[in-house]
Amino acid sequence: MHSRKESPSSIEQITEKARELEAIYDVVEDPLVLIDSDFKIQRTNLATINFTKGFTFDSILNQKCYQVLYGRKDICPYCPFASNISKTQNGKSSPTAREIFFKVEGKKQTLNLEFYPYPKTEGENWIVEKISDVTKQREKEEESFRMRNLASLGILISGIAHELNNPLTGISLTLQNLKANLITATPEQIDKRLEMIKNDTARAAMIVSDIISFAKSDKVKITLGDIVETIKRAKDTVSRLFPHLSKNINWKIQYDNEYQFPFHPAKMERLFMNLFRNSLQAFDYRAGEICIDIRKTRNWIHIIVEDDAGGIPDSIIHKIFDPFFTNNKSGTGTGLGLSICHSIVKEHDGNISVKSMDQKTRFTISFPVGDSSEQTI
Incomplete structure (x- = not known):
């Protein structure tokens, strides 16, 4: 039998295809590394050479990946080969990803590592590692987070200033009116103005109390109580x-x-006052209904508060428990009401959730039923 030989044209075609594949790999901006089961690099692209700084294609092959890529003496702790994390229940490998911090020339980088299994032979997996530098992306996210915090702080300060300004203005005007008419005013008129000052002072105190309740959660005594009466x-x-x-x-x-x-x-x-006040403000003086349904399951008390004030848009419903968030149409309010509700529920080891549908909003608050003995939270 004559042995079959590849024609020169076939060899040239294969060589050309190999060059094309190399070109494809090299245009990828992120390092791509093929690693065998002994942690040795078998194939790589141009971006990897640039990443390692000091290696060439020839010198990098058959070198330990953790030494070349990350300058480590031992296997990387996040390596899929070092654990069974890349194994699924049926024994097959699945892609995994890790985000790490890595120092290059004294500068900290954030790298996203993706590992793709490559079944070399039956029972043996090699792996393709893709290295993405996400440092700038994370820096932008952190900057955006800081800006959101500053914006939230601005909303809080603006809300507090506006809310406190209303009762303080009322107190000032009432005192001026009382001073101007003190001699001619009847006792009933004086009492009326003093009552107005009292109400405005109580309103200002409630705003301050809201802020203190949110910022500081003191341990308090809890006793057996009737939730219906509350x-x-x-x-x-x-x-x-x-x-x-x-x-x-x-x-x-x-x-x-x-x-x-x-x-x-x-x-x-306070929890239910904030919930009810939130519903009333949503109605905006319109007619409607607020339903409170109190139920008990085996080990939980469930309180469902539902109103038909129009519902909460999907775009903001996930934000309503965030500190300082407010959807008040007038732009007033500190935006702490529902955040305080969330804090109180958590202090009692409970859960609170919200759903909105058919122009209705439903809050579900659940508390575990514990012993009746006095406790501290």
Whole structure:
């Protein structure tokens, strides 16, 4: 039998294809490295040579990848070969990724490493490693985060200034009016103006209290309380504080039992006052309904607060528990109300979630039912 020989044209074609593949690899800006099961580099591209600084194509081959790429003496701790992290349940390898910090000439870089398994033979996997420098991207993200924080701080300061300015202006004008008419004013008129000053002072104190409650969470004693009575008190207080907003609101409180468990009464009342106030502001003086449904499962108390004030847009619903976020149309408010709600719920080891559909918003608050003995949170 005659042995089959490749014609010169076939060899040239294969060589040309090899050059084309090398050209494709070399135009990739990120280093690509083929590593065998002994951690030795078998193939690489031009970007890898530039990344390693000092190696050539010939000198880099068959060198240990962790020595050449990262200047390490031992295997990288995040290497898929060093653990079973690249194995799936059926025994096959799957791609993995890691983000690391790496110093080059004294400068810290953030690298995103992607590992793609290459089944060389049955039972043996090689791996293709792709190295992406994401330093600038992460720096931009950090800068954006800092800018968002500054913007949030600006919103907070603006909200506090606006909110405090209203009651302080009211106090100032009332005092001026009282001073100008002190001699001629009747006792009833004086009492009326003093009551106005008292209300404005209480309003300013509540704003300060909101900020303190958010910024500092002191450990407080919790005792056995009735959640139904607490919710009713919160509803009555909000209706009294916001008579015009609640004028056309129909309240429904549904429960089939008295539910008692340990909680801090003042904080729990504050929680529901903030939720109810949020709903009232969403109605914006329109008629509507606020439903509170109190239920109990095996080990949890669930309180569902639902209003039909128009719902929350999908674009902002994930932000409503963020500190300083507000969707108030007038641009007022500190944006701390729902953040404080979230903090109080977490202090009681509970959960709070929100859903919006069919022009309705539903908050679900759940608390674990623990022992009735006094506790500290």
